[in-house]
Amino acid sequence: MPMLPPVSKRHTGWRLFLMTVFGRSYPRVIGAQRETSWVFFDTLLPMLSVAAYVFVYRAIKAPEDYVGFVVVGGAMMAFWMNVLWSMSSQLYWEKETGNLALYIISPGSMMAILLGMAVGGLFATTLRALGIIVLGSLLFSVHFVVASFWQLILVFLLTMVALYGLGMMTASLYLLLSREAWHFSNLAQEPIFLVSGFYFPIKNFPAWVPVIGSIIPLTLGMDAMRQLSFASGPSLGWVSVKIEIIVLTGLAVAFLIAARYLLSYMEKLAVREGRLTESRG
Amino acid sequence: MENHYAIETQSLGRIYKVRHAGKKETKTLTALEGVDLQIRKGELFGLLGPNGAGKTTLIKILTTLLAPSHGKASVAGYDVSKEPEEVRRRINMVSGGESSGYGLLTVRENLWMFAQFYGIPGKEANARIKTLLEIVGMADRENTRTHSLSTGLRQKMNIVRGFLTDPQILFLDEPTLGLDVGASRDVRNFIHRWMGDDTQRTLLLTTHYMVEADELCDRVAIINKGKVLACGTPSSLKQSLQKEAIFRMDLDCPRAVDEAPFRGMAGVKSLKVHDNETRTVMDLVLAEESVLAGVIAAVTHQGAQIATLQKREPTLEDVFVQLVGQRMEEVEHADAPSGE
Amino acid sequence: MENTTPVMQKNWRSFRMAAWLGWKIESNWTDPFLFAIYSIVKPLAAAMILVVMYGVISRNQFDSPVFAYLFIGNAFYQYVSNVMVGVSWAIVDDREHYRTLKYLYVSPISIPFYLLGRGVARVLITTFSVVVILAVGVAFLHIPFNPAVINWPLFISSLLIGILMLAMLGLLLAGFTLRMAQYSFNIGDSVAGALYLFSGAIFPISVLPAFLRPLGYIMPISYWLELIRRALVGGVAADFPMFPGFSNLQLLMILIGMTIIFGFISVWGWKKFDWQARERGLIDQTNNY
Numbered sequence: 001m002p003m004l005p006p007v008s009k010r011h012t013g014w015r016l017f018l019m020t021v022f023g024r025s026y027p028r029v030i031g032a033q034r035e036t037s038w039v040f041f042d043t044l045l046p047m048l049s050v051a052a053y054v055f056v057y058r059a060i061k062a063p064e065d066y067v068g069f070v071v072v073g074g075a076m077m078a079f080w081m082n083v084l085w086s087m088s089s090q091l092y093w094e095k096e097t098g099n100l101a102l103y104i105i106s107p108g109s110m111m112a113i114l115l116g117m118a119v120g121g122l123f124a125t126t127l128r129a130l131g132i133i134v135l136g137s138l139l140f141s142v143h144f145v146v147a148s149f150w151q152l153i154l155v156f157l158l159t160m161v162a163l164y165g166l167g168m169m170t171a172s173l174y175l176l177l178s179r180e181a182w183h184f185s186n187l188a189q190e191p192i193f194l195v196s197g198f199y200f201p202i203k204n205f206p207a208w209v210p211v212i213g214s215i216i217p218l219t220l221g222m223d224a225m226r227q228l229s230f231a232s233g234p235s236l237g238w239v240s241v242k243i244e245i246i247v248l249t250g251l252a253v254a255f256l257i258a259a260r261y262l263l264s265y266m267e268k269l270a271v272r273e274g275r276l277t278e279s280r281g
Numbered sequence: 282m283e284n285h286y287a288i289e290t291q292s293l294g295r296i297y298k299v300r301h302a303g304k305k306e307t308k309t310l311t312a313l314e315g316v317d318l319q320i321r322k323g324e325l326f327g328l329l330g331p332n333g334a335g336k337t338t339l340i341k342i343l344t345t346l347l348a349p350s351h352g353k354a355s356v357a358g359y360d361v362s363k364e365p366e367e368v369r370r371r372i373n374m375v376s377g378g379e380s381s382g383y384g385l386l387t388v389r390e391n392l393w394m395f396a397q398f399y400g401i402p403g404k405e406a407n408a409r410i411k412t413l414l415e416i417v418g419m420a421d422r423e424n425t426r427t428h429s430l431s432t433g434l435r436q437k438m439n440i441v442r443g444f445l446t447d448p449q450i451l452f453l454d455e456p457t458l459g460l461d462v463g464a465s466r467d468v469r470n471f472i473h474r475w476m477g478d479d480t481q482r483t484l485l486l487t488t489h490y491m492v493e494a495d496e497l498c499d500r501v502a503i504i505n506k507g508k509v510l511a512c513g514t515p516s517s518l519k520q521s522l523q524k525e526a527i528f529r530m531d532l533d534c535p536r537a538v539d540e541a542p543f544r545g546m547a548g549v550k551s552l553k554v555h556d557n558e559t560r561t562v563m564d565l566v567l568a569e570e571s572v573l574a575g576v577i578a579a580v581t582h583q584g585a586q587i588a589t590l591q592k593r594e595p596t597l598e599d600v601f602v603q604l605v606g607q608r609m610e611e612v613e614h615a616d617a618p619s620g621e
Numbered sequence: 622m623e624n625t626t627p628v629m630q631k632n633w634r635s636f637r638m639a640a641w642l643g644w645k646i647e648s649n650w651t652d653p654f655l656f657a658i659y660s661i662v663k664p665l666a667a668a669m670i671l672v673v674m675y676g677v678i679s680r681n682q683f684d685s686p687v688f689a690y691l692f693i694g695n696a697f698y699q700y701v702s703n704v705m706v707g708v709s710w711a712i713v714d715d716r717e718h719y720r721t722l723k724y725l726y727v728s729p730i731s732i733p734f735y736l737l738g739r740g741v742a743r744v745l746i747t748t749f750s751v752v753v754i755l756a757v758g759v760a761f762l763h764i765p766f767n768p769a770v771i772n773w774p775l776f777i778s779s780l781l782i783g784i785l786m787l788a789m790l791g792l793l794l795a796g797f798t799l800r801m802a803q804y805s806f807n808i809g810d811s812v813a814g815a816l817y818l819f820s821g822a823i824f825p826i827s828v829l830p831a832f833l834r835p836l837g838y839i840m841p842i843s844y845w846l847e848l849i850r851r852a853l854v855g856g857v858a859a860d861f862p863m864f865p866g867f868s869n870l871q872l873l874m875i876l877i878g879m880t881i882i883f884g885f886i887s888v889w890g891w892k893k894f895d896w897q898a899r900e901r902g903l904i905d906q907t908n909n910y
Contacts, residue, residue: 004413009402016400019400023393025385027385030390041808042811048814049815051818053674056674056691057678057824098376101344103398104345107400133356146794186659200674202404271365276346276347277346277378
């Protein structure tokens with residue numbers, strides 16, 4: 001009698017895709033529950049950074065809505081950091097530990113792996129963002145004037161889909177990178193905070209800056225959210241919310257399609273150049 | 282695609298471009314060259330060679346992690362370059378010294394996660410995990426977080442991961458690295474049983490432990506510096522040396538042995554002199570037994586005394602020395618192609 | 622009994638070797654030109670965020686002492702995030718990525734001096750970035766920077782004492798990072814971000830609610846940044862002061878005193894966390910999810 005019976009069923013196609021997503025998201029979700037210090041380090045401490053910018057605006061006597069912009073920007077920053085560090089450059093760490101090779105040789109697709117990372121990270125990230133919004137609003141008496149709740153939800157969801165699509169695209173680049181991965185992610189923090197207008201309306205830039213910055217979905221997403229959530233929002237928006245929704249939809253579709261092809265192409269390139277299993281150097 | 286070879290390579294080669302820090306020019310490094318292998322279904326095939334020989338490079342190509350520079354390779358009848366998805370459905374891999382998985386997850390959770398990537402339903406995956414952990418003696422560690430496992434237990438977990446998905450073809454790259462003698466023996470026994478349970482299963486094992494290759498493998502290929510030097514069953518490889526006489530002499534020497542007289546002696550096919558803790562050891566492969574008398578005379582002429590004289594059956598190590606001219610450890614100390 | 626290396630020689634050797642290693646790690650990742658770009662773009666972008674925030678509200682009135690206050694404070698705050706975090710990040714790097722921390726522990730080096738040495742490369746890179754940022758501020762944003770009126774002795778002494786102070790804080794943070802094995806990746810950045818609020822870097826502590834101000838007054842970073850501002854742009858700093866009742870000398874004495882106190886706290890904290898980490902087997906523990 002065999003010591004272990006053969007596997008009776010192996011799912012393929014969409015079921016395999018979903019199982020892979022679920023499997024890869026599991027460590028993220030469980031990790032967040034088992035190591036709860038992220039609540040302090042990823043929510044309360046970043047709240048202090050947000051507070052610093054709030055006090056800058058108060059020191060220079062900015063209108064109160066700008067305090068709200070900082071709180072929203074601080075909350076949305078959580079998603080950018082998640083995409084940057086827990087998706088894109090995470091593949092570099094997976095390479096170092098040998099997990100990447102095991103993912104590649106499994107029938108589950110890399111897109112599903114990345115989506116799993118994103119979904120798993122979204123749990124803690126959403127809590128962080130919500131925490132910052134709630135705490136920030138209470139501490140600094142932020143006054144929201146929501147013009148259209150459903151438009152706001154739509155903008156947020158489109159921004160997230162487009163953002164994580166972008167994350168998958170950039171993750172494919174990290175298949176080829178070694179130590180540069182960490183530096184590129186590091187470089188994509190402050191410059192992106194600047195051109196995407198995390199703490200101020202992008203309308204104040206020359207037109208070409210937000211045009212370029214729009215490649216980051218958070219640029220238009222936050223601009224639309226400001227317009228929909230604050231009394232002075234519409235007067236400080238760069239373009240109308242409708243246009244931003246259309247562009248965000250386009251970005252979401254384009255990034256997801258591009259991610260699929262780019263992942264496949266980069267994987268082949270990495271296999272050709274032997275980059276999937278090299279060590280840190 | 283019906284093919285009675287589980288793994289087949291034709292003139293397979295891989296060249297790496299290496300660029301040194303601070304320098305613009307790149308050098309090429311040949312990790313594999315002209316590798317022709319045919320591994321039948323149901324075979325437990327060993328790839329034996331020193332560190333840097335190209336074993337891991339070959340495994341990476343066959344598991345679709347690395348593209349060959351030239352030549353072709355197919356696994357389960359599918360080209361590794363053109364149809365990698367088909368290959369991946371049918372294989373798995375375990376490497377020695379692996380640190381895969383996630384420290385915060387338990388043993389069971391890590392294994393379950395990998396089973397998901399192969400489409401194995403959760404209930405069946407958990408049942409298989411339970412059985413496999415019992416077999417490898419880790420049943421009590423099922424709910425232990427992996428960051429607190431020792432190296433050996435972690436490697437056992439990785440081995441379980443490889444077998445968990447019931448692959449048609451399994452690649453084991455130095456699987457007993459980091460395991461103690463008992464655990465290594467358990468793993469070898471397990472491999473035997475696993476292969477015996479289904480004659481269609483194929484296993485490619487790389488190792489630089491001669492004993493492991495000798496004990497486990499149906500056939501062995503000896504590889505060095507990217508080239509397959511010989512391929513056959515362990516007994517046929519050893520039999521190629523059977524005509525010759527293999528001796529080991531332990532000597533008490535007042536001074537270092539001068540090897541020159543022996544190398545020039547007719548009938549001495551290979552000579553290795555090295556020191557152990559207490560004596561000088563001379564390993565000889567002679568064309569025939571009668572040459573021994575001349576060797577003994579030369580030894581005593583140098584003032585050495587023979588403490589022990591032993592006639593040995595040839596081992597795979599002797600085959601290696603015969604093919605390469607050095608012991609495996611000596612080859613590892615010299616320059617070898619990187620890329621493993 | 623085998624030879625015992627004198628303590629000072631061992632510490633110096635550890636520091637020197639770590640400084641070399643730190644530089645190799647920081648600089649040896651790509652083309653030097655790209656490395657220079659990276660060292661400039663990132664801190665400059667961080668500075669520009671504040672510039673834009675200020676410009677939007679003040680309609681580009683960059684002549685104000687308020688702007689000089691926040692620009693210079695923000696520029697030098699880089700030392701806080703790079704030096705303090707850099708020292709503590711060596712723990713994460715060596716434990717999780719290079720997996721060499723355990724080998725360092727069994728070798729005859731001084732781990733604290735090793736960690737401090739790892740911060741040297743960051744000091745050099747940060748100095749380069751700060752110089753560039755100040756140059757941009759002077760050239761394009763009307764920062765009133767006149768080398769003839771800079772109080773160089775005050776500037777140099779404050780800078781050096783400040784770097785030492787930050788290195789000691791980094792050591793304390795390194796100990797904490799060592800102890801918090803399972804969530805060590807973000808500790809440094811999170812703490813640096815939090816201190817941004819209390820250190821008077823970009824606004825005076827008096828802007829904070831009254832109950833939060835004591836936190837700013839017990840941070841040596843607050844005094845350090847004010848001394849830097851006074852040394853570099855004395856008159857302008859006086860128009861928007863943070864510690865109006867204190868002279869330069871008094872602030873310098875306070876900084877020195879707090880550096881000594883925090884130095885002791887850091888050494889004590891390091892020893893405590895180090896012992897706890899060894900007791901719990903965290904020196905070679907890796908976590909990744």
